[in-house]
Amino acid sequence: MADRRQVLVAGAGPVGLMMTAELRRYGIDVRLIDKAAQPTQTSKALVVWSRTMELLDRAGCGGAFLAAGMKARGGGMFSGRERLATLDVRAVDSPHPYALMIAQSETERLLAEHLDRLGGRVEREVELTGFSQDESGVQATLRHADGTAETIGADWLIGCDGAHSTVRHRLGFAFEGETLESDWILADVHLHGPDVVSDEIRIYWHADGVLAFFPITPGRFRVIADLGETPPGAAGRPDPTLADVQALLDRRGPGEIVAGDAIWLSAFRINERKVASYRGGRAFLAGDAAHIHSPAGGQGMNTGMQDAANLAWKLALVIRGEGRDGPLLDSYSDERSAVGDLVLRNAGAMTRVALLRNPIVQSIRNFVVSHVTRLSPVQQRMAEQITELDIAYPGSPLSVGGGHRMPGSLQADLRIGGGNLPRLTLLHPHRHAIAGLAADWPGLVQALEAAVERPTLVRPDGYIALETEDFAAITGYLAALAGPGARTK
Numbered sequence: 001m002a003d004r005r006q007v008l009v010a011g012a013g014p015v016g017l018m019m020t021a022e023l024r025r026y027g028i029d030v031r032l033i034d035k036a037a038q039p040t041q042t043s044k045a046l047v048v049w050s051r052t053m054e055l056l057d058r059a060g061c062g063g064a065f066l067a068a069g070m071k072a073r074g075g076g077m078f079s080g081r082e083r084l085a086t087l088d089v090r091a092v093d094s095p096h097p098y099a100l101m102i103a104q105s106e107t108e109r110l111l112a113e114h115l116d117r118l119g120g121r122v123e124r125e126v127e128l129t130g131f132s133q134d135e136s137g138v139q140a141t142l143r144h145a146d147g148t149a150e151t152i153g154a155d156w157l158i159g160c161d162g163a164h165s166t167v168r169h170r171l172g173f174a175f176e177g178e179t180l181e182s183d184w185i186l187a188d189v190h191l192h193g194p195d196v197v198s199d200e201i202r203i204y205w206h207a208d209g210v211l212a213f214f215p216i217t218p219g220r221f222r223v224i225a226d227l228g229e230t231p232p233g234a235a236g237r238p239d240p241t242l243a244d245v246q247a248l249l250d251r252r253g254p255g256e257i258v259a260g261d262a263i264w265l266s267a268f269r270i271n272e273r274k275v276a277s278y279r280g281g282r283a284f285l286a287g288d289a290a291h292i293h294s295p296a297g298g299q300g301m302n303t304g305m306q307d308a309a310n311l312a313w314k315l316a317l318v319i320r321g322e323g324r325d326g327p328l329l330d331s332y333s334d335e336r337s338a339v340g341d342l343v344l345r346n347a348g349a350m351t352r353v354a355l356l357r358n359p360i361v362q363s364i365r366n367f368v369v370s371h372v373t374r375l376s377p378v379q380q381r382m383a384e385q386i387t388e389l390d391i392a393y394p395g396s397p398l399s400v401g402g403g404h405r406m407p408g409s410l411q412a413d414l415r416i417g418g419g420n421l422p423r424l425t426l427l428h429p430h431r432h433a434i435a436g437l438a439a440d441w442p443g444l445v446q447a448l449e450a451a452v453e454r455p456t457l458v459r460p461d462g463y464i465a466l467e468t469e470d471f472a473a474i475t476g477y478l479a480a481l482a483g484p485g486a487r488t489k
């Protein structure tokens with residue numbers, strides 16, 4: 001008998017792991033496969049930003065990340081030894097006002113351990129080779145390490161299978177965008193020197209190009225630098241040597257910094273691509289399968305993990321029969337595709353500013369950045385953007401109350417996640433006033449007493465769905481969301 005699951009997740013990178021763990025937490029029967037024999041051994045994405053930490057708290061594994069990572073206060077922009085600008089994230093309104101520096105290999109290890117505690121696991125060396133779908137579900141074909149093929153049925157398929165996504169190809173979705181015409185190198189090395197600090201990301205703008213240091217663990221850093229335009233017709237540059245990296249440090253850095261103990265040296269190019277829709281019937285895309293962009297801002301993995309948090313509660317509600325497919329599952333693509341566009345735009349702008357080569361334009365850039373970023377509204381705006389705390393869903397059909405995240409203090413209250421049920425939470429200063437209303441749909445909403453001005457309906461991912469004194473509006477909202485199997489009193 002072919003295996004039959006509620007959900008099949010293809011790809012066990014950070015996004016597939018987060019997706020599967022969230023679905024498991026909500027009691028969904030999910031299978032997670034990955035074609036690779038091993039999890040990633042390289043550091044890749046290094047920063048977990050505040051908003052992702054908040055979602056990891058809700059998921060129940062924020063503490064493990066905090067214990068394993070290293071806090072940084074933000075970023076500094078330099079020209080040689082001169083500090084042009086500082087981006088300090090310590091004042092953001094979040095229980096996690098910092099950048100958590102942690103190698104992606106560690107992030108994946110912690111998520112896999114979290115998944116294990118929830119009774120899930122990664123099936124390795126199992127590749128999704130294709131799928132078909134109709135109204136009743138998805139038929140997927142898998143290839144095992146020994147070459148055997150397997151067919152599996154699932155109600156839903158989620159492609160977390162990275163930049164070369166099989167799910168995306170099979171859906172026939174275009175990955176629109178471009179490959180930037182510049183070559184880059186990265187190096188994971190130990191750095192020693194007077195200006196080496198472990199609690200700040202440092203970016204050096206030099207006439208030749210950009211150089212950046214990301215702390216990973218005390219003394220260990222990711223160094224990134226651009227090498228200028230790709231020579232015409234070139235297939236790609238070779239991986240750098242430690243001597244190449246040292247030469248870049250000497251030329252573009254503050255001086256007296258010595259690199260050693262190379263762990264990973266690689267050349268890379270930047271792709272900026274995205275799909276138009278994250279949903280194709282019963283199949284969804286999340287993470288790099290849906291959007292890839294410049295590492296400037298370190299938001300690729302964070303955005304993908306937040307895709308997972310967005311889809312998991314909606315899909316869980318629908319699978320449990322408590323929520324309705326249309327409004328919930330279509331809103332995943334509406335909400336996250338808009339965020340993907342924004343992240344692509346911001347990361348692209350940061351990259352292009354760093355790549356400016358004209359000396360006059362460079363000095364104007366340095367002058368403007370050093371003055372404008374001193375303004376406190378600009379600091380606040382930039383800090384909220386980089387930490388992804390400014391992400392909101394104002395245009396979403398699910399957002400009648402603005403779609404903004406709950407303020408930090410309430411956000412920290414994990415009860416607002418509805419525990420391990422994918423429920424919305426209705427907050428009211430006097431719980432008894434709304435208890436009856438919540439009891440009408442116990443699988444869809446819970447009532448909590450909280451210091452809010454007006455009754456507030458909060459989604460499981462912490463965004464405000466609706467804020468109103470009008471009980472009929474709350475009832476109407478819930479009725480529109482309630483699925484065919486929603487339990488009623």
Ligand SMILES: Cc1cc2nc3c(=O)[nH]c(=O)nc-3n(C[C@H](O)[C@H](O)[C@H](O)COP(=O)(O)OP(=O)(O)OC[C@H]3O[C@@H](n4cnc5c(N)ncnc54)[C@H](O)[C@@H]3O)c2cc1C
Nearest residue numbers: 011013014015034035044045128161162287288298300301
């Ligand atoms: C060299 C490098 C440096 C990077 N640096 C940064 C950085 O500094 N900051 C940042 O934010 N991001 C960075 N990134 C990007 C970041 O690593 C990605 O955004 C992140 O890994 C995306 O996670 P994901 O789970 O969507 O995809 P992936 O991590 O790519 O995981 C996809 C998984 O799917 C599996 N898979 C693929 N096809 C199939 C299939 N058909 N069947 C089964 N399994 C399949 C793969 O084996 C893989 O495990 C970097 C990436 C690279 C390559």
